[in-house]
Amino acid sequence: MSWAAHEFENYFIQKHIGTKASFLGVVIGAQLPDMFTKAFVYAADDAAAFHRGWPGVGFSHSLLFGVVFAVAILGITKSRAWALGVLIGHWAHVLTDVADTAGVMLFFPFSMEPLTISMWKHAAVEGRYGDAAAYYSSLGGVWDLFWLAVTLIFAWRTLTASYFRDVVIPADPRVWGWIHRTFRLPERALLLLYQGLMFYGIGRMVAWFLYARFDAKTPFQPSWGGPEYIAGNDISDSGWVEVLIRTGIGGVLFVAFMWAGWRLFGRRLWQRGYDVPAAVRGPGIHAILELPSSKRRTVGAEPV
């Protein structure tokens, strides 16, 4: 599992989605795989198998799980920005978790073979504190640092007040507006809420790293498949050829299922949905005023 990387990635994703998807949707999507399961994972006898396998709650880390939630959100709210945001956030989380030794059942239920590159050990068996110490003693901690650097170098603009005002709010005016009205939060407070996730990620990363070094005193072993001081938690004993074949079959079946789902009801559901004005006419002032330069996409879109 990854720790702060799940927070940092959201801003990098935001840079690329612009006004097409909701940032809050991405955040919720990124938390979705662990939202209802993480607390039980640490209490399980075989934490890795329960977290990522079947039987267990490993289905929460499959691509289809994100699709089911996105379809439900699109059906209920008709918001394309939210459906897309939740889907992107969820898939980003799932793909990130491929890096630990437990891996993810990417194409569940079409393939139950966990896919992993075994960069660091899944250490939930050590309990929450032990998991954190192991993660920040392995390449996992370096992975967090990598995503922090990527976000600060390539997506620093997404953290500015002007970007928040011009892109993030117009991409999801209803929910930000609801938070503003319900909790009587001015724009500055909304910005703190938005930027808070980034600082939370940094704080979490530094605090757990210090905990690993000075409290748990675990050895820092950032080598592939580390740390060495704990046993591996690979939940599959298949060779890489078996993994590739099963995952390949699962992938083909998943794509076929998605195509059939799109043809049967997905396309109709998408057409019934709406885009926010900013996604249709462009960010900033274009979201409010229709200018000659703001026409970008008009098909299937209606103003909110």
Place this chain on the structure above:
Amino acid sequence: MLYIVIAYFYKPILLNWIIGPLFMLITLHIIPTLLRGLRDKVRMRFTG
């Protein structure tokens, strides 16, 4: 910085998963706003 110090010594889920993401909002907006309100109330009481 404050979060790192608190999080180092106090690790329950309440701080890590619930208060953590709202930490900046709470420390930089909600608490100062409440304190300002309290200060104004006290000032009103003593100055009439």
